[in-house]
Structure formats: structure tokens, C-alpha cells
Amino acid sequence: MPDWLIIRTFWELTVTGLALGSIYALVALGYTLVYGVLRLINFAHSEIFMVGTFGALLASSQFLSIPLLEDGNYPYRTGMTLIIFLVFIMLIAMLFSGIGAVVLERVAYRPLRGNGDAFGAIVLAFLTAFIVSLVFVDQAKINVIIALLATAPISYAYMRFFKQGRKAPRLAFLISAIGASTAISEAVGVWSKHGRDQYQTPRLLEKKTLFTMFGTDVRIDYAIVIVGALLMMTALTLFVNKTRLGRGVRAVAQDAETSRILGVNVDLIIIVTFALGGVMAGGAAMLFTLVYDQTRFNIGFILGVKSFTAAVLGGIGNLKGALLGGLLLGLVENYGSAIFGGQWKDVIAFVVLLVVLMFRPTGLLGESLGKARV
Amino acid sequence: MSEVLLDFNNVTMQFGGVTALNEVSLQIKQGEILGLIGPNGAGKTTCFNVMTGVYAPTLGTVSFEGKNLAKLKRFEITKVGIARTFQNIRLFSEMTALENVMVGADARKKASVGGAILRTSRQRHEEKESRERSMELLQFMGISDRAETAARNLPYGYQRRLEIARALATEPKLLCLDEPAAGFNPAEKEELNELILKIREQGYTVLLIEHDMNVVMKVSDRVAVLDFGQKIADGLPADVRNNPAVIAAYLGVEDNAS
Numbered sequence: 001m002p003d004w005l006i007i008r009t010f011w012e013l014t015v016t017g018l019a020l021g022s023i024y025a026l027v028a029l030g031y032t033l034v035y036g037v038l039r040l041i042n043f044a045h046s047e048i049f050m051v052g053t054f055g056a057l058l059a060s061s062q063f064l065s066i067p068l069l070e071d072g073n074y075p076y077r078t079g080m081t082l083i084i085f086l087v088f089i090m091l092i093a094m095l096f097s098g099i100g101a102v103v104l105e106r107v108a109y110r111p112l113r114g115n116g117d118a119f120g121a122i123v124l125a126f127l128t129a130f131i132v133s134l135v136f137v138d139q140a141k142i143n144v145i146i147a148l149l150a151t152a153p154i155s156y157a158y159m160r161f162f163k164q165g166r167k168a169p170r171l172a173f174l175i176s177a178i179g180a181s182t183a184i185s186e187a188v189g190v191w192s193k194h195g196r197d198q199y200q201t202p203r204l205l206e207k208k209t210l211f212t213m214f215g216t217d218v219r220i221d222y223a224i225v226i227v228g229a230l231l232m233m234t235a236l237t238l239f240v241n242k243t244r245l246g247r248g249v250r251a252v253a254q255d256a257e258t259s260r261i262l263g264v265n266v267d268l269i270i271i272v273t274f275a276l277g278g279v280m281a282g283g284a285a286m287l288f289t290l291v292y293d294q295t296r297f298n299i300g301f302i303l304g305v306k307s308f309t310a311a312v313l314g315g316i317g318n319l320k321g322a323l324l325g326g327l328l329l330g331l332v333e334n335y336g337s338a339i340f341g342g343q344w345k346d347v348i349a350f351v352v353l354l355v356v357l358m359f360r361p362t363g364l365l366g367e368s369l370g371k372a373r374v
Numbered sequence: 375m376s377e378v379l380l381d382f383n384n385v386t387m388q389f390g391g392v393t394a395l396n397e398v399s400l401q402i403k404q405g406e407i408l409g410l411i412g413p414n415g416a417g418k419t420t421c422f423n424v425m426t427g428v429y430a431p432t433l434g435t436v437s438f439e440g441k442n443l444a445k446l447k448r449f450e451i452t453k454v455g456i457a458r459t460f461q462n463i464r465l466f467s468e469m470t471a472l473e474n475v476m477v478g479a480d481a482r483k484k485a486s487v488g489g490a491i492l493r494t495s496r497q498r499h500e501e502k503e504s505r506e507r508s509m510e511l512l513q514f515m516g517i518s519d520r521a522e523t524a525a526r527n528l529p530y531g532y533q534r535r536l537e538i539a540r541a542l543a544t545e546p547k548l549l550c551l552d553e554p555a556a557g558f559n560p561a562e563k564e565e566l567n568e569l570i571l572k573i574r575e576q577g578y579t580v581l582l583i584e585h586d587m588n589v590v591m592k593v594s595d596r597v598a599v600l601d602f603g604q605k606i607a608d609g610l611p612a613d614v615r616n617n618p619a620v621i622a623a624y625l626g627v628e629d630n631a632s
Contacts (some may be wrong), residue, residue: 024384105401166609204375243478243497243501244480244483244497244500244501244504247476247477247480248477249471250466250468250469250473250476251466251469253464254467254468254469255466257463258460258464258466259477260448260449260453261426261428261448261452261458261467261483262425262452262457262476262477262478262479262481262540262541262544263449263452263480263482263544264449264477265449266449266479
């Protein structure tokens, strides 16, 4: 057993496990919400998280102009400034992920529901034209101009095609999800400033011990992650249970057809659902960069798979299940890697999933956004 | 002559090779209770589904206060003022009775994402309004004592009435009831009759699809009869009851034998 594992105590593993688990849980909420409403596994949700980490990076390094290192030291901020900065960065990350999720729904899923609209057609047409023009022209500015010019006719053609009102088979949604996932992460990998390299995010916060519990030093960033995640989840639960739109989300999750006949605007509810999932992923993304100080074009992949696992573990479609599954997965991974060694971390997570699903096929708390005592 | 609310104009509905409705014309007038009857498979429920926008008619038009329903999206049909209940109960089973009704009431409110997040005073006010209105409807239907019970745990009779309360919450002009008396005992049917009359007194127009002749004949102002997708009679309950074609349809006498 390597040395560093012996130094780590049980409580230390618990704290870091809970922090990691909180991030899983927040991302898992996105999978669970969309599954609850559309019975669709939104595989591209992991990239929504990735977009959020880049949103956080842009917010801190560009909008707030915080350098990676100031005079060779970390650009630590303190007090009120720190809080305002953190909140600002989180809001921007949420905005990126939220918009990302809504655009994804419009472009990748809504046309397949036989419900395509001009917005989705225009975005899709622009992207198509842009990508095609890249093959022929090597200058970004000219590409954009070509894409803009080609957008109108192509989007018109797409509209004609989308408006047929036919619902695509289930498999088409899955393929669209996987395609969108690859497309988003590759787009960032190819076109962002440093391409496929790792990006460092500025470290605003001195990662010192906040308090000591059971002989373990609890670092301030872990505390922020856990508390922040719990606050966001509470807010989401209140939104779903107490507001009119939340009621709509639950109604559509239980019976979309009846909701529609009762005058619920199902397409709007679907947008709201994607936006909620996106905002949660954006929050998770900001908390992630706070702890790990880095991001990369493919950062969403493994984390997305884990979060999806967490959602299934707790019972997909169930908001409390996402929380439970996320925290449990974070803890089990940490304890497991301490016992068996870090290289087994990912294996342990999936073994736990398999064992749980053998005994409880619908996850620990069962499926139930629709059947919602959320 | 009162105003025509819903106008079914030569509607034909085909599913593949099967003709479920064949050139049916039907009018529902403001403030009346229209009973729609017919043997199993006569096309009653299809008629209903066309009316509430579940299907678009193959031929012909359905218009509501002069608006062509085929041009509206399904959730917009609720907004113009048509509400329905289901033959097989379709409540949101995990929500409370009150919440079920509130989903219906929400159809009349403007959904604002910002308002929902920021809890603006208008939002809170509207939420309170929906809650009160929904509670009133539960009282009106006589089921307010179980307002906080999950719909799936309600007794059968309560579930049927809850469906009606939920439909009324959308503030319809026309309320369509699809076999509301199914599975009721005679005493319950009697109560239901009174309820339907009470609903009409409140100013709603009611379309009633029913198997049970007693219910239909007692409460309807006018009765239309469908058989094999065609309208075979339309008139006062007493006249329809004695109409030979209707008797033939119900007793299964062949047309050419008479």
C-alpha cells in the first residue's frame, strides 16, 4: 500500500468523499430530471458540465481578469471580495451550462420529437454551414461569414424537414445524445485557445483548514463544495415542489399526454427541465474548478459517467436518489481506493452499481420524479 | 335559439382503412347538456378525441366559437375553453388531490420562469389564488375533505370527481365528460346527475358521453346517437328513446330486416 494512503484517515476520506459526491450529485440531478420528464438518457449532459467549467474559467480569467499567478503567488482574495467573486463565477458557470442545456435540447432533441422550431433550425444550420466551410477555408472570420450567409437557406430546408411532426424512434434520441456529446467536447478541444491541453483555473482561495473535526482538518474549499451543493439542491427541491413550473414538471413527468390536454405547455416544461439540469451542472462545474483548479475539453466524460451511475444508483428520475447516489458513490470510491489502491477507484464505483442493481433494479430509492415524493 | 359553441362540420376520421367517424355533423349550443350515446365502438370516444384535439380530423372541420381547432396546438385547445375527463381515470397519481386541480388552474396563468425563481409578489398572489380556487372546486365536488391525500390513495368515486374538478379548474366553456358514471352504483349515479346539473347551473356547457341510458336521459337536454361512426339520431331524450333506428342499433336489429 502506498505511503499516502496510510496517512489518510477515515474521516479525511469521508470529507473528500462527500465533496466529490456532492459534485456527482449535482450533475446526477440533470440526468435524473431529463429522464423523469422525457424518459431520455441525456448523454450530452456531461458536456454541459464541461461547458460550465469553461464558463467558470472565462469568468475568472477574462471577465474578472484574474491571472493564474500574481507576482509568482496565487491571486488569493479574501473577505467580501472573495464571496462576490465566487458568486459571480458561479452565476456565469450556471449561465453557460443553462444556456448550453437549453440549446442542446432545441437542436439535438426537439426536432426529433417532431416539434422543431425556427430557433433550433437556425442554430443547426449555422453549425452545419460553419463546419462545412472549415473543410474548405482556413480562416475563422471568413468561415463565420460563409456560415452566416448559408444559414438562412439551410435553416429553411431544416424547417421543412422538422415540421413534419413525426416522432423519431427512441434509438434516434440516443444517437443524437451521443453525437451531441462528442460534437461539443471535440468542438472545445479543437477550437478553444489551448485546444486539447489542460487549462489551469486561477486559485482565488487559500485552501487552508476551516475547522478540525474528529482529528481531521476540513479544508475550506471542501466545506464550500458540500454546503454549496446542499443549498443548490434545497433550492431545486423547493422549486420543483412549490412553484407552478415545478408542478408542471412533475405533472409532465407523470403523464405528459394528460398534462398537455390540461393545458400544460409541455415544450416549455421540457425547456425548464433542461435549464434546471444545466444550472445544477454549472454550479457543480464551478465547485469542481474550485477544488481541482483545472479543466479540459474531455473533463466531463468520466465525471458524467460517474454522475449517471450515481443517478442510477439512487434511482433515476428521483431527486433524492440523485443526492443519495452521488454522496454514496463519492464515499465508496474514496474508501475503496484507500483500501485497494487508487487505480481501482473507477472499478469500485461500477462494482457497487452492479451489486446494488442486482438487488434493487430500480436503484436505492426507486424511480420517481413522476411518482414524485421528490 | 342560443349560440352554437362547438360546431362539428361533416367530420370524417379514418385510421388506416377503418372509418371511425363518417361525415358526422353535430352542434353543441351554449348552456346545454348534450348527451352523446351509442353502442360500443360507435365512435363516441373518437368524437371526443377529435373535439379535444387529440386527433386531427381526416375530413371536415371542428370549430369552437368560430375558431378551427385543427389549427391549435393541444395545450391551446384548453386555453380556448374545452376541458375533458377520461373514461379510464388519468389523474397525476402521486400528487395530492389539491395539486391535481392546481395543475389545471395553472393553465390559465402565465408561466414566468423569472417570477417562479424570484418569488415575485405577483407570483405569490397568483399561487394563493390558484390554491383557493382549487380548494373551492374540491368543495364544489364534495371532496375537499381529502385535499391533501395523494390521488392514488383516494376512493374510486373521489377519483372520478377529482377528474371533473381538475377539468373545471381550467375554466372551460365546454366541459366534456367521458363516461363519468362508469363503475358507479345507482346511488352514486344519482349524486352524479345532481352534480352535472349543478355544473350547468354554474354556466358551463356540458357534453356527456355515457353508456348508462338512465343518466343520459335524465340530465341531457338533447341526445345525439352514434352508430358505426354515423349519427343516427339527434333530438330530445324522449324522442330519441322511441326512435326505431336507435332501438335497432341498441338491440342489434339489422336495418334491412325491418
